[in-house]
Amino acid sequence: MEFDAVLIEPRRASSAANGWWPGRTINDCLDACVAECPDKVALTAVQIEDGVTTRFTYREMASTADRIAVGLARLGVGRNDVVSMQLPNSWQFVLTYLACSRIGAVLNPIMHIFRERELSFMLGHSGSKVMIVPKRFRGFDFEQMMNGLKPSLPELEHIIAVGGLVDGSPSANSFEALLSGPCWEAEPDAREILTRSRPGPDDITQLLYTSGTTGEPKGVMHTANTLMSNILPYAEAMRLGPDDVVLMASPMAHQTGFMYGLLMPIALRASAVVQDVWQPKAAIGLIVGEGATFTMASTAFLTDLANAVADTGAAVSSLRTFLCAGAPIPGALVERARNAIGAKIVSAWGMTEMGAVTLTRLDDDDERSFSTDGLPLPGVEVKVVDDGGEMLPSNVTGRLLVRSCSGFAGYLKRAHLNGIDADGWFDTGDLAYIDERGYIRISGRSKDVIIRGGENIPVVEIEALLYRHPAVSQVAVVAYPDERLGERACAVVVPKPGEQIDLMALVEFLKSRKVAPQYMPERLVVLDAMPTTPSGKIQKFRLREMLRERDA
Known part of the structure; x- marks a missing residue:
């Protein structure tokens, strides 16, 4: 694979000169941990449904x-080959990324919610050579799904299943038989394999697909420098160090889990605890039992944890900080969580393309966490402009532009969509304002994406599918607020003459198209006509207002 990382070279000299790009890879960080704290517990991986806990020291x-x-490497994976992986949070996830980094391969983490439709595009677009899946997870047979897809993916050479067994023994294509079982590291050529293709800090190390407005995902490319230049100031702002224990239940196939649950603990020589299925009472047990001091997740996780602590009366005194991102935090939730959990609640805003962009500070009043999305991190600049690109004054909403040391390397095979101007400003597609103290507040999105519990719903793609329903004349998918998840999706439909439609029919139609369950509309409104502009464009802001009025 040739990676068109066109956004790296123009920034290299200035980023290094300003000290933003540290020039360290995850290999450097891991090697330092082995040298300085080899017997420290690095990773505790918990499988909630199976009740299995696996621990690794840094040496292990x-x-x-x-x-x-x-x-x-024995399977033919080499430098710049893409290894895709659809695993929940697990030790196999963490160690496979570290393994890819040893040999210069690029990891492509994929959320476990995706099914044939999304996977066909992602695996084909990235030219993945290997796909690693759980044999089964939460009742679904991922291996069977991938076996059905493989004939349409000519570049995909291997499907590897974690936990694949035949008559109690690892199957021939299992993770255990191919990767974690044999003592490959003792082979005579192992040292040469492990050193000949190690990536540099400006080589692509991660490919992560994000939902956009173009109707298909975009492959976000990151290097060690773009990732580490975010992680290190983030950790400093949160006052994290080697003595911390990071609990990560947010999916590591999202940038939240990947950057702050996988990379950050190793960069800090700290310890990580990863949880594969979110259960708030189980999380309480892990916080208490493992002494977790920090976690990051969406508003839904904070709501659940605060309620579980209040219901059980459990004390989670070790947890100092809960960083919440993905949707605005209701003020009542901050107060309830502070009283129940006792941790500082921090608000943040960021993107797959650059990690966390803004954070509230630990010394800020609690009010800042629910009224703002924080201040820019070091190496990050933000500005709000009007449609003509002119800077707007404080407290006036406009288009949010970001220029960041942690900005991505570009979209794979989609350089024309990179959205970076000649001065390095990235159009986030979000609407925001900056208050008189420099704190930003996201006030809406110009890009048509709904964020449900931190998960982006690709609205354009879902609408395109619903337009194929025989009873649908017009459709618009819009957000409506939800206390727990931040937003949910509502399908607003104008039926064809003489046709009737209900929510179950729409959901079943999307299921037949192999759409991920989290992308399904959870509400239906049927109208005789859509509100439109004179040119006929649907006015979605009017639909959102209509939903708010109905709920009120």
Whole structure:
């Protein structure tokens, strides 16, 4: 694979000169951990449904990553080959990324909610050579799904299943038989394999697909420098260090889990605890049992944890900070969570393209966490402009532009969509204002995406599918507020003459198109006609207002 990382070279000199790009890869960080704290517990991976907990010291983590890396090389994986992975939070997820980094392969994490439709595009677009899935997870057979897809993906050479067993023994294509079982690291050529293709800090290390407005996902490319230049100031702002224990229940196939649950603990020589299925009472047990001090998740997780602590009366005194991102935090939730959990609630805003952009500070009043989305991190600039590109004064809403040291390397095979101007400003597609103290507040989105519990719903794609329903004349998918998840999706439909439609019919139609469950509309409004502009464009702001009025 040739990666068109066109956004790296123009920034390299200035980013290094300003000290923003540290020039360290995850290999450097892991090697330092092995040298300085080899017997410290690096990772505790908890499988909620199976009740299995697996621990690795830094020495064990590095050794097992080497083993998996040589195993991947035996399968023909080399420098710049894409390894896709649709795993929940697990030790296999963490160590496979470290293994890819040993041999210069690029990891493509994919959310486990995706099914045939999304996977066909992502795996085909990225040219993935290997796809790693759980044999089964939450009742779904991922291996069977992938076996059905493989004939349409000519570049996909291997499907590897975690937990694949035949008569109690690992199957031939299992993770255990191919990667984690054999002592590959002891082979005579192992050292040469592990050192010949190690990536540099400006090589692509991660490919992560994000939903956009074009109707298909975009492959966001990141390097060690773009990732680390965000993680290190983020950790400093949160006062995190080697003595911290990071709990991560947010999916590591999202940038939240990947950057702050996988990379950050290793960069800090700290410890990570990863949870594969979100259960708030289980999270309480992990906070208490493992001494977790920090976590990051969406508003829905904070709501659930605060309610569970209040219901059980459990004390989670070790947890100092809960960083909440993905949707605005209601003021009542901040107060309730502070009283129940005792941790500082921090608000943040960011994007797959650049990680966290703004954070409230630990010394800020609690009010800042629910009335703002924080201040820019070091190495990050933000500005709000009008439609003509002119700067707007404080407290006036406009288009939010960001120029960040952690900005991505570009969209794979979609350089024309990179959205970076000649001065390095990225159009986020969000509407915001900046108050008189420099704090930003996201006030809407010009891009047509709904964020449900931190998960972006690709509205254009869902609408395009619904337009194929035989009873639908017009359709618009819009957000409506939800206390727990932030937003949910409502389908507003004008039926064809003489036709009737209900929500169940729409959902079943989308299921037949293999759409992820989290993307389904959860509400239906039927209208005789859509509100439109004189040119006939549907006025979605009017639909959102209508929903708010109905709810009121």
